[in-house]
Structures are given as structure tokens and as C-alpha cells.
Amino acid sequence: MLFDESLEAKALPLSLLKYITNDFSDNLEIGRGGSAVVYKGLLENGEVAVKKLFQTSDIDDIKFHGEVNCLIKAKHKNIVRFLGYCSDTQGQIEKHNGKSVMAEVRQRLLCFEYHLNGSLYEYIKDGSLEWEKCYQIIKGVCEGLQCLHKERIVHSDLKPANILLDNDMVPKITDFGISRCFDEKQTHVVTSKIIGTAGYLAEEFIYDGKLSFKSDIYSLGVIIIEILTAKKESPDVKDVLERWWHKVEKSQKEQQLEQIRLCTKLGQRCLAKDPAKRPSIHSVINVLEQTETKKLRIETGASSSMVLQASSVVEEKASIGKFIMEAHWRDPKTVATTFKMVTQAICECYAQGRTNVSLEDLRR
Numbered sequence: 001m002l003f004d005e006s007l008e009a010k011a012l013p014l015s016l017l018k019y020i021t022n023d024f025s026d027n028l029e030i031g032r033g034g035s036a037v038v039y040k041g042l043l044e045n046g047e048v049a050v051k052k053l054f055q056t057s058d059i060d061d062i063k064f065h066g067e068v069n070c071l072i073k074a075k076h077k078n079i080v081r082f083l084g085y086c087s088d089t090q091g092q093i094e095k096h097n098g099k100s101v102m103a104e105v106r107q108r109l110l111c112f113e114y115h116l117n118g119s120l121y122e123y124i125k126d127g128s129l130e131w132e133k134c135y136q137i138i139k140g141v142c143e144g145l146q147c148l149h150k151e152r153i154v155h156s157d158l159k160p161a162n163i164l165l166d167n168d169m170v171p172k173i174t175d176f177g178i179s180r181c182f183d184e185k186q187t188h189v190v191t192s193k194i195i196g197t198a199g200y201l202a203e204e205f206i207y208d209g210k211l212s213f214k215s216d217i218y219s220l221g222v223i224i225i226e227i228l229t230a231k232k233e234s235p236d237v238k239d240v241l242e243r244w245w246h247k248v249e250k251s252q253k254e255q256q257l258e259q260i261r262l263c264t265k266l267g268q269r270c271l272a273k274d275p276a277k278r279p280s281i282h283s284v285i286n287v288l289e290q291t292e293t294k295k296l297r298i299e300t301g302a303s304s305s306m307v308l309q310a311s312s313v314v315e316e317k318a319s320i321g322k323f324i325m326e327a328h329w330r331d332p333k334t335v336a337t338t339f340k341m342v343t344q345a346i347c348e349c350y351a352q353g354r355t356n357v358s359l360e361d362l363r364r
Helices: 014-020 063-071 118-124 130-151 203-208 213-229 237-244 251-269 281-293 305-318 321-325 332-351 359-363
Strands: 030-032 036-044 046-053 082-096 100-114 163-165 171-173 186-192 211-213
Touching: 014 036, 014 046, 014 082, 014 100, 063 082, 063 100, 100 203, 118 163, 118 213, 130 163, 130 171, 130 213, 130 251, 130 281, 203 211, 211 213, 213 237, 213 251, 213 281, 237 251
Parallel strands: none
Antiparallel strands: 030 036, 036 046, 046 100, 082 100, 163 171, 186 211
């Protein structure tokens, strides 16, 4: 029943969650954070993830069910599916100052689908992903985040470890947990509880406790840059292009390098110190969609500005000989002369306002 996608998330009995996690066995623990422990739940027809909130949480029943309603609304192919929840309160005899007293024990749990393919974190570490797959992951994460923001949910701990990958390498945002749902007109909250992961938190959240949708955008920027460079620091665009120069497919080299350039610029915008200068998630997706329609065709008429950018990258960072031969000049003896002639011709065309000129035209 839990795996039936046509069904809404529902209340689950504590006894069931205890049973499938072997009474929350340490052997089935798969993750631990600042507010909860996550266990693998074993069912006859599959596995689930059970997130058990710490009892020290100050969330009352009304707030908990409000958050659950937010999670139920967040349905998207790039968000881990929310399966159910449990809010259980029982009296329990405990010792306090040498006396037996009746204590109220609250158990609050959330149940999600589980993915065996691991998280984006592992794939960034080994650097094995080709650009086509990297781009699809970037776009999928952005679309999942757009769904969360549309439902007024601020993730606040977006990072590669919280992006799971299914068997088809489709990214699924997870661990968007509890107490981050905003009211319709609410733009931010100020909190003294700074929960998240160093390196992915925006400065205004770290130092001022100000959490907003733009906090997630900062985290997204770090993830985009990490996918491109395997590092969190904002890079030089030319260095990124050089890193990918020999890794992209030859048949799509120009288009993919242009996508990489634009994604690098996009990641840098998301990292702006001033939250107001960071793009909204809607704007981020618009930029990505433009990269899919804007094809850089060096042989059939790329804009001269883009050719000049590519030439600059090659001249400073890569092999001029390889760049020229990619454009079908096969005589190494004429490489230097050809490059000079082509660059001069491109500049002349640009000065004349001619932007749709191909290298084949210049060769004539």
C-alpha cells in the first residue's frame, strides 16, 4: 500500500514503523542530522526511509500536522515521495529526582520512499558523470526546488548528500523535513537555531539567523559549482571550460561548452552575498531552458562574441593547435597563421555588425 503512487500520504501506526525498522535498530540507521535520525524500513515489497524526530523538538501537534500538510502537497518527480507520518503521544513511568512520575513521551516520525543508488555527494567525489547527465541533474534539482518553493517550503539544508539518485539517475530532493513552511505572504523568518551544513549556508542565515527562499538559492549555487568543479568556491569561467574541454562529446562540444559557461555564471549569481541579487528559482529555470534552445554552432554560424570567447579560452588555457583542428584545419604548419587570420576576420565582422558568420565563410 505504501508504494501505491495514487494514494495520499497517510497516518501510520507507531507499531508498524517499529516493526519495519526492527524497533529502530542501530543496524538499520542510514543517516543522522541535527533534528532527526533516519532508518531503513524493510517491507515485503521494498524499502522505505523512516525519519524519527528527536524528542527534544519543540514542535507541538498543531504545528507538526501543519508541516505534514505541506509535505503532502510537495509532489514532484524530483522530490522524494512522502508516504506517511506518525504522531504518537503516550504516558510513561520515569524516575525523576528519585521518584516515579508519569512522563509524556512524544514520537513524531515521517516516512519517505528509499533509493538504493546513493546521493549526488558520492558522484561528485568520483567525478565520473558526463556533462549530459550533470546537466540533467542540475535541471532536476532546480525543478524540484521550484516545487518546494511553490508550496511555500524552504529546504534550509540543500546539499549533495540530500539529493538522492534513482536507478535512472533522476535526482530526488530529500530531507526537507520539518518547520520550514512559510505562510502565503511570509518572505523570511529569523531564528536562533542555525541548523544546516557548513559550506552550503548563506551568510545572512549564519550570522543573522535570517532564513528565506534566497537561502536555498545560495545552497543551490554551491551545488551547481560543485557539479562543475568538484569544489565549493566560485571559479573562473575559463578554468571551468578548460576542465571540461576534453570531457564533453565531440559531436556536441560547442553546445555543451556553452551550457557549461552559462551554468557557471548562473551558479555564481546564486552565490551573491546580497540575497536580493540572487535569482529566484523561476529565473534560474528560465536560464536553463535558454541554454537548451541556444545552440552554439561554430561551423554553421555562431555569434562572433561566442567565437571570441572560445578563442580566448583556448589561447590562454588550452592548445591552439587542437582548437584549430577541431574547426577542420588539419595542417599543423599553418595553425598559428590560420588562428591569427580567423581572429582578425571575426573582429572585422563583429565591428561591421555581422554576427551570424561561420568559420567556413571566414576560411573562404
